[in-house]
Amino acid sequence: MKKPVIVCIDDEPDVLNSLKIELKKAIGDQCIIETAEGGADALELLADLQADEYEIALVLSDYIMPDIKGDELLRKIHESSPETLTIMLTGQADLEALSNAIKYAKLYRYIPKPWQNEDLKLTVVEAVHSYLQDQKLTDEIHKRQEVNEELKLVNEALSASESRLSQFLEALPVGVSVYHPDGSIAYFNQTARDLLGADTIPESTAEQLAATYQLYVANTDELYPPDNLPILRALKGEFVKVDDVEIRQDGKRIAIEINTTPIFDASGNIVYAIAAFQDISDRKQAEKILADYHHTLEAQIDERTEQLQQAALAAEAANKAKSTFLANMSHELRTPLNSILGFAQIMEPSPNLTVENRENMRIIRRSGEHLLSLINEVLDLSKIEAGQMTLDPKNFDLYRLLDDLQDMFQLRVENQELQLRFQRDADVPQYVRTDDIKLRQVLINLLSNAIKFTQRGEIILRVIKLEKSGFMDLLESPTACFDTTRSIRDFSRTSSNSATVEWRDETEDLTVPGFFLLFEIEDTGVGIASEELGNIFKAFVQTASGQKIQKGTGLGLNISRQFVRLMGGEIVVESQLELGTTFKFEIPVGAVYAAELPAPQLNREVTGLEPNQQCYRILIVDDREDNRQLLVKMLSPLGFGVEQATNGQEAIEMWENWHPHLILMDVRMPVMDGYEATKQIKARIKQREQEQQGKGEMNISHPDSPIPKIIALTASTIEGRQAFALLVGCDDFISKPFRKTDIFDTLTKHLGVKYLYSNSTDFISIGDRNNLSGSIPNAALAYLPTLPAEWIDNMKQVIRSADFDLIVRTIDEIREHHPELAEILQGHLDNFDYQKILNLIAEAEDSDNADEGGTN
Numbered sequence: 001m002k003k004p005v006i007v008c009i010d011d012e013p014d015v016l017n018s019l020k021i022e023l024k025k026a027i028g029d030q031c032i033i034e035t036a037e038g039g040a041d042a043l044e045l046l047a048d049l050q051a052d053e054y055e056i057a058l059v060l061s062d063y064i065m066p067d068i069k070g071d072e073l074l075r076k077i078h079e080s081s082p083e084t085l086t087i088m089l090t091g092q093a094d095l096e097a098l099s100n101a102i103k104y105a106k107l108y109r110y111i112p113k114p115w116q117n118e119d120l121k122l123t124v125v126e127a128v129h130s131y132l133q134d135q136k137l138t139d140e141i142h143k144r145q146e147v148n149e150e151l152k153l154v155n156e157a158l159s160a161s162e163s164r165l166s167q168f169l170e171a172l173p174v175g176v177s178v179y180h181p182d183g184s185i186a187y188f189n190q191t192a193r194d195l196l197g198a199d200t201i202p203e204s205t206a207e208q209l210a211a212t213y214q215l216y217v218a219n220t221d222e223l224y225p226p227d228n229l230p231i232l233r234a235l236k237g238e239f240v241k242v243d244d245v246e247i248r249q250d251g252k253r254i255a256i257e258i259n260t261t262p263i264f265d266a267s268g269n270i271v272y273a274i275a276a277f278q279d280i281s282d283r284k285q286a287e288k289i290l291a292d293y294h295h296t297l298e299a300q301i302d303e304r305t306e307q308l309q310q311a312a313l314a315a316e317a318a319n320k321a322k323s324t325f326l327a328n329m330s331h332e333l334r335t336p337l338n339s340i341l342g343f344a345q346i347m348e349p350s351p352n353l354t355v356e357n358r359e360n361m362r363i364i365r366r367s368g369e370h371l372l373s374l375i376n377e378v379l380d381l382s383k384i385e386a387g388q389m390t391l392d393p394k395n396f397d398l399y400r401l402l403d404d405l406q407d408m409f410q411l412r413v414e415n416q417e418l419q420l421r422f423q424r425d426a427d428v429p430q431y432v433r434t435d436d437i438k439l440r441q442v443l444i445n446l447l448s449n450a451i452k453f454t455q456r457g458e459i460i461l462r463v464i465k466l467e468k469s470g471f472m473d474l475l476e477s478p479t480a481c482f483d484t485t486r487s488i489r490d491f492s493r494t495s496s497n498s499a500t501v502e503w504r505d506e507t508e509d510l511t512v513p514g515f516f517l518l519f520e521i522e523d524t525g526v527g528i529a530s531e532e533l534g535n536i537f538k539a540f541v542q543t544a545s546g547q548k549i550q551k552g553t554g555l556g557l558n559i560s561r562q563f564v565r566l567m568g569g570e571i572v573v574e575s576q577l578e579l580g581t582t583f584k585f586e587i588p589v590g591a592v593y594a595a596e597l598p599a600p601q602l603n604r605e606v607t608g609l610e611p612n613q614q615c616y617r618i619l620i621v622d623d624r625e626d627n628r629q630l631l632v633k634m635l636s637p638l639g640f641g642v643e644q645a646t647n648g649q650e651a652i653e654m655w656e657n658w659h660p661h662l663i664l665m666d667v668r669m670p671v672m673d674g675y676e677a678t679k680q681i682k683a684r685i686k687q688r689e690q691e692q693q694g695k696g697e698m699n700i701s702h703p704d705s706p707i708p709k710i711i712a713l714t715a716s717t718i719e720g721r722q723a724f725a726l727l728v729g730c731d732d733f734i735s736k737p738f739r740k741t742d743i744f745d746t747l748t749k750h751l752g753v754k755y756l757y758s759n760s761t762d763f764i765s766i767g768d769r770n771n772l773s774g775s776i777p778n779a780a781l782a783y784l785p786t787l788p789a790e791w792i793d794n795m796k797q798v799i800r801s802a803d804f805d806l807i808v809r810t811i812d813e814i815r816e817h818h819p820e821l822a823e824i825l826q827g828h829l830d831n832f833d834y835q836k837i838l839n840l841i842a843e844a845e846d847s848d849n850a851d852e853g854g855t856n
Contacts, residue, residue, distance in 0.1 A: 039068030063090030074105030234260035457524030648677025
């Protein structure tokens, strides 16, 4: 804040200096002292000070000055600064001048010259003090005036607010009443008066309201208890809401809802209580109607729930019956299949079989495997419906899989005089990661359908690599059929930007570069009618064309769709009647390196046991004679000691007396099943261990009485059987029908058995031979340079003659020295694929020529 200013005016500089010195002594730094030599100089100075917003507290002016007299100057100063006090210093001023100064210039004091210093100081101090006091008083007055103005505005606003509030309350469709702390009524709005039937504010207190206005407990003839009235409870500090009050007027009952709220002041004291109440007669009536309806609905729901529970129990029973049926059907079908396939495996490598009988045996085995695939198809559907189907991704050679499929179907399409073409884009990787078994099954199902419904023309399988999903483009196609358009759209949106494919294995997590593979199976067959497109993916549903052919179960497409979705993809179909059908499906896959593929294994024929091993005792437990004989014929010729039991009880007795090293335990048998027999054997072993430990012996196992390994055998495919078998004490689990290698590998795993093998590979399926044919560079070419040139020429001639038996005999000529190559050639011969045999012969000739060139 700026200090006030004292201005001294005189035409004599010495007087000004003296005056300034004395004033400085009198007031110190309390004020700023300025000087001016003459009236004009003074007026200019004052104008500057006012412009800078300084307060001019006091002006001391001489009377006699050249340019203007003192009284006239002070008058002008007063006009420009009315609050400024003035003092005149002179020894020559007349009475008129003084009178003018007092009248027009707010003259504070006249000091004659020469002045007395003390008188001057005292006068100046008093004048400054008077000025400051006047300013302070003026400020207070201004502040009070401002406060008064503000209060006036506040009062006006409050009055307006109260008026608006009153209007609001009067306009409310809800009754509002306000009560003083003593219970007297302070305010009723119009709605309150209307509801209570009062034209004016009643004189009664809150305690008298029930009697005054006939307030009753709803649906009774009792007056509402005064102590329980909501307003009285609010005056005690409660927030209350009730809807059990009735007003009775003129024979009418009005149900009301009351909300009461206490109002507190800053100290927490209750100063008012407000009640808001409204007519809820309509609501109560609606609630009654709703309650009656709810009661009726509850009765209906209880009845319907009972019906649904009965239906659910029936459905559960039906589902259980279906599962039981499937389990029994699987067991009953797999059990004889186990014998058929097992004995076929035993008989095929027999040297006593003629070529014709060996081929007949192959037909038996292939037919059995086809029947097994049909059984598995039905069981796969059951697993899919139960949500028990899982994904099993592997690294595999996609090119080899496609070649196998082409070889598999080539003979069939040639017999129907069709063409089968496989087209693969150049950028499709050879080695990929996904569930190869399910991919293979989907392709087999779709190719089988294409061949089945095509009488002339061709079938084309295309494989295209996509960086993102392309199914969104198919949404606009008028001939495309999806299971649901939304499922495709969601699949495309969520999958189109996929950059990696993550799979979880039992041993490790692998993240591989991801992309999509689009498979298209196009045929020139009979096509599918547009009205049938929506049903082709349904289980057990066949199109009109399928019903005419009367082949298949109607499950292939349903299972294919489920497999594709399980792999993270989607399948669609486009078809036009009499023009053909195209199935398309996309799946995300990962690219891998060849080194990441598992090493191929050749199954060789086991001929015996390596020497210097103990004589292993194997107990076979099965209620079916053919199943026992199958295992006996597999194991006895190799040198195993074998005994048989027909049920679990006999198995326990044989274990007690014969002490087998390993028990092959069927789980479904009469008298005692395999699970119970296993539990009893394991319990007895544990009991003996505890007894031995009590005697201080550490191990009850002895070469003559070993602790047996128990392997569960079952034809059931119910999920959880394997886990249950392990839970009851079995050491491993083998599903029927099994291969010889399953049994031999299990014996090696649990007993450490080592085998002797024949020089030739074990007879394997055509599909396995095709796998071998894809590995020619690793398995066969190493033997090609050693093939006799005479044999090569002879083979070329017999191939051209197309004499099947002669070709077989020619292959047998090299079987002893080159068993792997012989099996590969036999596989191509089984498929009548003479071109691949000739290709191998050409490779042999090239290798032989290269050898000769290298020796010169």
